[in-house]
Amino acid sequence: xxxxxxxxxxxxxxxxxxxxxxxxxxxxxxxxxxxxxxxxxxxxxxxxxxxxxxxxxxxxxxxxxxxxxxxxxxxxxxxxxxxxxxxxxxxxxxxxxxxxxxxxxxxxxxxxxxxxxxxxxxxxxxxxxxxxxxxxxxxxxxxxxxxxxxxxxxxxxxxxxxxxxxxxxxxxxxxxxxxxxxxxxxxxxxxxxxxxxxxxxxxxxxxxxxxxxxxxxxxxxxxxxxxxxxxxxxxxxxxxxxxxxxxxxxxxxxxxxxxxxxxxxxxxxxxxxxxxxxxxxxxxxxxxxxxxxxxxxxxxxxxxxxxxxxxxxxxxxxxxxxxxxxxxxxxxxxxxxxxxxxxxxxxxxxxxxxxxxxxxxxxxxxxxxxxxxxxxxxxxxxxxxxxxxxxxxxxxxxxxxxxxxxxxxxxxxxxxxxxxxxxxxxxxxxxxxxxxxxxxxxxxxxxxxxxxxxxxxxxxx
Numbered sequence: 001x002x003x004x005x006x007x008x009x010x011x012x013x014x015x016x017x018x019x020x021x022x023x024x025x026x027x028x029x030x031x032x033x034x035x036x037x038x039x040x041x042x043x044x045x046x047x048x049x050x051x052x053x054x055x056x057x058x059x060x061x062x063x064x065x066x067x068x069x070x071x072x073x074x075x076x077x078x079x080x081x082x083x084x085x086x087x088x089x090x091x092x093x094x095x096x097x098x099x100x101x102x103x104x105x106x107x108x109x110x111x112x113x114x115x116x117x118x119x120x121x122x123x124x125x126x127x128x129x130x131x132x133x134x135x136x137x138x139x140x141x142x143x144x145x146x147x148x149x150x151x152x153x154x155x156x157x158x159x160x161x162x163x164x165x166x167x168x169x170x171x172x173x174x175x176x177x178x179x180x181x182x183x184x185x186x187x188x189x190x191x192x193x194x195x196x197x198x199x200x201x202x203x204x205x206x207x208x209x210x211x212x213x214x215x216x217x218x219x220x221x222x223x224x225x226x227x228x229x230x231x232x233x234x235x236x237x238x239x240x241x242x243x244x245x246x247x248x249x250x251x252x253x254x255x256x257x258x259x260x261x262x263x264x265x266x267x268x269x270x271x272x273x274x275x276x277x278x279x280x281x282x283x284x285x286x287x288x289x290x291x292x293x294x295x296x297x298x299x300x301x302x303x304x305x306x307x308x309x310x311x312x313x314x315x316x317x318x319x320x321x322x323x324x325x326x327x328x329x330x331x332x333x334x335x336x337x338x339x340x341x342x343x344x345x346x347x348x349x350x351x352x353x354x355x356x357x358x359x360x361x362x363x364x365x366x367x368x369x370x371x372x373x374x375x376x377x378x379x380x381x382x383x384x385x386x387x388x389x390x391x392x393x394x395x396x397x398x399x400x401x402x403x404x405x406x407x408x409x410x411x412x413x414x415x416x417x418x419x420x421x422x423x424x425x426x427x428x429x430x431x432x433x434x435x436x437x438x439x440x441x442x443x444x445x446x447x448x449x450x451x452x453x454x455x456x457x458x459x460x461x
Contacts, residue, residue, distance in 0.1 A: 208242065
């Protein structure tokens, strides 16, 4: 009602204080006569009444001024601080400032053991909450930017781990992935060298499946290897993440101080967003694999294999190294199809591809070139080493018995080996492949089940 009548709490307070002063002045007249005992003719005179009323109004006015100076000034401080942080938030939303923590003077400094003091404490607490929420919002925004830089799983793990490393008191960090077959793989590691024992592996799997944060502190923490030395962290925190029933993992933080609840809450939010990005990354990787891998044999298809061969060719040119190419062909493969059927033929192709995968490194190129032809490339190898590798594979195939539906099948392979060396400046990839194919042709026309190569050695030319 007062607000509707006066339109201002300040005006309302002034009215009530002046009115109270007026009443006190009027009340002082009978008090002067009956309690103090002043003469009636003096007390009830116009002049004395005017003095009492004036004194009362003066006290009311003075009281209002004191309140205005002491209390209203504090309330005005609150108003200016609230306006300051409000403008701070609006400027952040408009992009005029980068961070909410650029608000240098948002807190009220007042020590008062009363309602004003309690109001001050609650206001400062509210400001801390607001700034904390915006701090988390800013970190999340930065985190999204980092995650969106790459869909490759390796880069995704690195971007996530290094971001969390930067915003926490971490001295080392690890990211582990756990497959649905409970196989453990290290996605990223920084600042630490740990041995994955069976006990640790099982502990990580349990934490991931239980989806619970585990914190080890002080005496519970073991000494671990960091770089070239050893150190004992103050706390080690295991934070699980998952996006569905099949993709699990654990983030491990080695810390120089304890994490607070606010930091843990933020990391959990970051891991939830990372898990969603991880799902997209795994789907992207699966699509890439489908585009790159021959469905029957599980090795590179011709299109992607030639792309990888081009990369190795360019690397050999840059480093003035040696690139050896081996072309394999299964002898009389049509006879296998005609005798045992196309399913048996597919089994032979898949089995031979497995032999190739077992005998080449991950960085080598192994592809199905077409039909029953396979092409492999080795960088930083001599022609002799490549020929020896091809011969070992040829002998292994010859000595193997492939059993399909209780039918034992034996096969042989022929191969041709070519090379690119630093002095072959004008030799193209097509030329290298043709040389390998020509030597394969010689091997097949010479009786099959053999390897043919030139006597050129990369390291001696």
